[in-house]
Amino acid sequence: MKRIAIKEDACIGCGLCQVYCTIEHSKSKDAIKAYLKEYPKPVSRVRIETNKPNSISIRCQNCKDTPCVNACLAGAMKLDKETGQITHDTEKCIGCWTCIMVCPYGAVKPDSSGKIIAKCDLCPNREIPACVENCPNEALVCEEVEH
Amino acid sequence: MSKYVIIGGSAGGIGAIEAIREVDPIGTLTLISEEKVPQYSRPMISEYVSKEATLDMMKYRDDQFWKNNNVNVLNGRIATKIDFTKKFVKLENGDKISYEKLLIATGGKPFVPRMEGEKKDGFFTFTELSSAEALEAKVTQSKRALVIGGGLIGVSASEALVKRGIKVTLVELKENILSLILDKTASEIAETVLKKSGVTIITGQTVQQIQGKQDDPSTVGRVVMTDGTEIPCDLVVVAIGVIPRTELVKDTSLKLNRGIIVDKLMRTNIPDVYACGDVAEAHDFLINENRLLPLWPLAYNGGRVAGNNMAGGKQIEYEGGTVMSSLKYFDLPIIAVGNINPQDTSSYEILVELKPEKTIYKKILLKDNKISGFIFLGEIEKAGILFRLLKNHVEVSEIKEILLSEDFGIVSLPEHLRQEMFVVN
Numbered sequence: 001m002k003r004i005a006i007k008e009d010a011c012i013g014c015g016l017c018q019v020y021c022t023i024e025h026s027k028s029k030d031a032i033k034a035y036l037k038e039y040p041k042p043v044s045r046v047r048i049e050t051n052k053p054n055s056i057s058i059r060c061q062n063c064k065d066t067p068c069v070n071a072c073l074a075g076a077m078k079l080d081k082e083t084g085q086i087t088h089d090t091e092k093c094i095g096c097w098t099c100i101m102v103c104p105y106g107a108v109k110p111d112s113s114g115k116i117i118a119k120c121d122l123c124p125n126r127e128i129p130a131c132v133e134n135c136p137n138e139a140l141v142c143e144e145v146e147h
Numbered sequence: 148m149s150k151y152v153i154i155g156g157s158a159g160g161i162g163a164i165e166a167i168r169e170v171d172p173i174g175t176l177t178l179i180s181e182e183k184v185p186q187y188s189r190p191m192i193s194e195y196v197s198k199e200a201t202l203d204m205m206k207y208r209d210d211q212f213w214k215n216n217n218v219n220v221l222n223g224r225i226a227t228k229i230d231f232t233k234k235f236v237k238l239e240n241g242d243k244i245s246y247e248k249l250l251i252a253t254g255g256k257p258f259v260p261r262m263e264g265e266k267k268d269g270f271f272t273f274t275e276l277s278s279a280e281a282l283e284a285k286v287t288q289s290k291r292a293l294v295i296g297g298g299l300i301g302v303s304a305s306e307a308l309v310k311r312g313i314k315v316t317l318v319e320l321k322e323n324i325l326s327l328i329l330d331k332t333a334s335e336i337a338e339t340v341l342k343k344s345g346v347t348i349i350t351g352q353t354v355q356q357i358q359g360k361q362d363d364p365s366t367v368g369r370v371v372m373t374d375g376t377e378i379p380c381d382l383v384v385v386a387i388g389v390i391p392r393t394e395l396v397k398d399t400s401l402k403l404n405r406g407i408i409v410d411k412l413m414r415t416n417i418p419d420v421y422a423c424g425d426v427a428e429a430h431d432f433l434i435n436e437n438r439l440l441p442l443w444p445l446a447y448n449g450g451r452v453a454g455n456n457m458a459g460g461k462q463i464e465y466e467g468g469t470v471m472s473s474l475k476y477f478d479l480p481i482i483a484v485g486n487i488n489p490q491d492t493s494s495y496e497i498l499v500e501l502k503p504e505k506t507i508y509k510k511i512l513l514k515d516n517k518i519s520g521f522i523f524l525g526e527i528e529k530a531g532i533l534f535r536l537l538k539n540h541v542e543v544s545e546i547k548e549i550l551l552s553e554d555f556g557i558v559s560l561p562e563h564l565r566q567e568m569f570v571v572n
Contacts, residue, residue, distance in 0.1 A: 008565075047556070049554070049556035049557060049558035051556075051558040051559050055558060061568075061569070070162075070444060071444035071447070073191065073444075074204075074207070075206065075207040075208055091204075092204065094194055096190065096473060096475055097474075097480055100473065100482065100527055100528065100530055100531055101471060101482045101527075101530055104531055104534070105532070106529040106530070106531050106556065106557070110527075
């Protein structure tokens, strides 16, 4: 499966991963419109955390033991057994936040509507996820790992 | 004869089916379910009553689930007896189904305290789809509802009814609503939000008697409270909680306390008989004891462990659960885990942050430098990081100064903890 690996030593905490994630998950795919004009506002599924001198870019790691899938009240979080990826069905999600409670990375969050959650989907429309492609210091690497 | 027999088709039963099939794709599997609709998300009945979810949306798994997992489903059937010696389950029509491995996942039933007049038309519980359907059918002809119980079920019933334009009075015997999972500050914030949304809250009292309408004594017309006050209403919803459905195994050799006692492999005291979910007393990782924890995610996890071990997969232990709730009532997000209200706080270190203007409240209780409980209200994104620290009994003395800070995150964890999180296993 595809996995985004984080090189902690290379991350400079610039936050561009958040910016490109937000744009990728906007309707317009345009930075200005995404940040200023769209409603509901697109949200980044990546979070930059800084604790000087360290910084890391956090997103869903598609845990093998799938705590969010097991906890989901609505059957909206699913494990795709072919790819090992955890997918999120926005039609089924009821925004109960149970997945947020059990995500060890804090990588699931309410989207800006406050009605459903948002999480990393590994950018299904791109070969290389937006955060990886646009990381200026190559701190993010998209790799194939066994699942 | 069925290799596996499961009684109960909710979270626990479904978890077991999924785990069994990962180990044994062909062994015969029979599910006995009282429900007419054999699988749906019970926590979603409030969305059903508020009309935010249809029956179709409530399906916990897709329609091919039974077929894909090769399950012989017996819907609308009731298990009336289990013979643990001859290893069969008897159904209401006399049919006997023999098993090699049995899972009892009969769940919980609503707790209804004794009160006068409870047989009247307009009196409902709030646990199963059938009661939600009956309640929903009455909503358009009703104006006022009285909900008994200020816990999770009562508040979600209140929210659903308010969203349908019903005037709701919520009655809680304790001093505050949600008192089992929140502290006083958090429940007062929740109460404010509920009141703003139109719910009238009465605490420190309960219903003494339900009276009929003047022109129709068999229909709910008003309740009389313990202090004698009369409150007019068309609907009474009892939503206090659930108790284990153990009728089937009462007076048998199966070891019971309040629920069926299981070990970490989800086995009961009888060979080849497993139990999980609301009917079972299973491991709590915080107090390191068995207890009733009627929570959907734990039922599913317990079911998975039971299923795997029934099917002879590589033995898995149930990691356990604890009191853990995530709430979203009237758009106020709250996550509360663990021991929030210890009786004696002297051995605890308590970290608090309150920003009333932003409706943010966070509280962490530490005992021996380990997190034993926390509440995140208003800002919940990083709650799962704390949940993991609590569950794994991680020593947090190095980082406790920043646990409540906005900058707290994975990056704040000591290096060894951080590294083990990013290892591909």
